[in-house]
C-alpha cells in the first residue's frame with residue numbers, strides 16, 4: 124500500500140488482458156486496485172457482499188462476452204468453495220487476485236486458519252494457483268495468469284503473499 | 296409453524312407468461328423447479344439454466360447485464376435460491392444496473408428437497424428485502440392479471456417481483472445440464488464466442 128508501483132503494474136496487466144469488470148470485497152492490500160477501478164470510466168467496479176458473488180458475476184460477464192477479475196483477501200476464499208463448481212462445469216475462465224493474510228508477521232490470529240488453508244482449498248476445488256512473492260514479479264504474474272484463465276478457460280488464483288503486501292500494522 | 300405466504304398461482308402458467316415471445320431476452324434460471332419451468336416453455340440458446348451454484352443466479356444475471364447493456368436480463372429463480380443469495384439483492388441494486396429484473400417463484404418451500412418450509416413460508420418477505428436493499432421497483436403478484444401486467448415490465452424496467460405460486464409440485468422437465476454446452480451456445484447466440 125505504501126508504494127503503489129507494483130499495484131499500478133497489476134492494474135495495467137488487467138487492462139492489457141481486456142478485463143472490463145472488477146468485483147471485490149475490500150482488503151487493504153487491494154485498496155489501490157479498487158480506487159483505480161472506480162476511477163476508470165471503462166471499468167465496471169462492483170462491490171460485493173460476499174466473495175462467492177464474484178464467481179457468479181464472473182460467469183455472467185463471460186456469458187455476455189466480457190472478462191471479469193475478482194479481488195479478495197485469503198479469508199474470502201473460504202466463502203467461495205461450492206460456487207467454484209460454476210466455472211468448472213461451464214468451462215469458463217475465472218480470475219481472482221487474493222491478498223494473503225495469516226502467513227507473515229500476522230497480528231490477528233483469526234486470519235491464520237484460512238490463510239494456511241487458502242492454497243490447498245483452492246487446489247482441491249480445481250483452481251490453478253500461482254503465487255507472487257516479489258514486487259517485480261507481480262504484474263507479469265497477473266498478466267500470465269489472466270492469459271491462462273481467459274485463453275485456456277480455467278479458474279486461476281494469484282496469491283499476493285503477505286510479505287509482498289506488507290503485514291498490517293495494528294496500533295492502539 | 297404457521298404458513299404466511301399461501302400462493303395460488305400455477306408456476307408453469309406463470310412462467311409461460313413470463314417467457315411468451317422472448318425475443319432476445321437473456322434468461323438465467325435458478326436450480327431446481329425454476330430451471331424445469333423455463334425449460335418446459337421451450338429450450339432456446341439464450342436460456343442459461345443452472346443445476347447448481349445455489350445463491351448465484353442473480354449475480355450471474357448482473358455480470359451478464361453489465362456485459363450486455365443494450366439487452367435485458369431476466370433472472371427466474373426460487374425463494375430458497377434467492378434466500379441463499381440475499382446479499383446479491385444489495386449488490387445488484389448498488390451496481391446501478393438498469394437492464395436486469397428478478398422474478399422469484401415463491402412457494403414458501405424448498406420444493407426440490409422435499410418441500411420443507413423456507414423462510415418466506417415462515418414470514419420473510421423478499422420483496423420488502425429487495426426494497427430495503429435499494430430496488431426502486433418492487434412488486435408482488437398473487438393472481439394472473441397481476442402476472443400479465445408485470446410480464447412486459449420485467450423486460451423493460453429493473454424490477455424485483457415476487458410471484459406467489461402454489462406449492463404444488465409439477466412433473467420434472469429436464470433441459471440440458473451440461474454447463475460447457477450451455478455456455479458455448481449462449482455465447483454463440485450472442486455473437487461473443489471468441490472462436
Ligand SMILES: Cc1ncc(C[n+]2csc(CCOP(=O)(O)OP(=O)(O)O)c2C)c(N)n1
Pocket residue numbers: 205325326327328329347348349372373374375376377400402404405406407408413
Ligand atoms: C449449496 C447448496 N445447498 C443445498 C442444496 C440443495 N438444494 C437443491 S434445490 C434446493 C431448494 C431450492 O428451493 P427453491 O429455490 O425455493 O426452489 P423450489 O424447488 O421450491 O421451486 C436446495 C436446498 C444445493 N443444491 N446447493
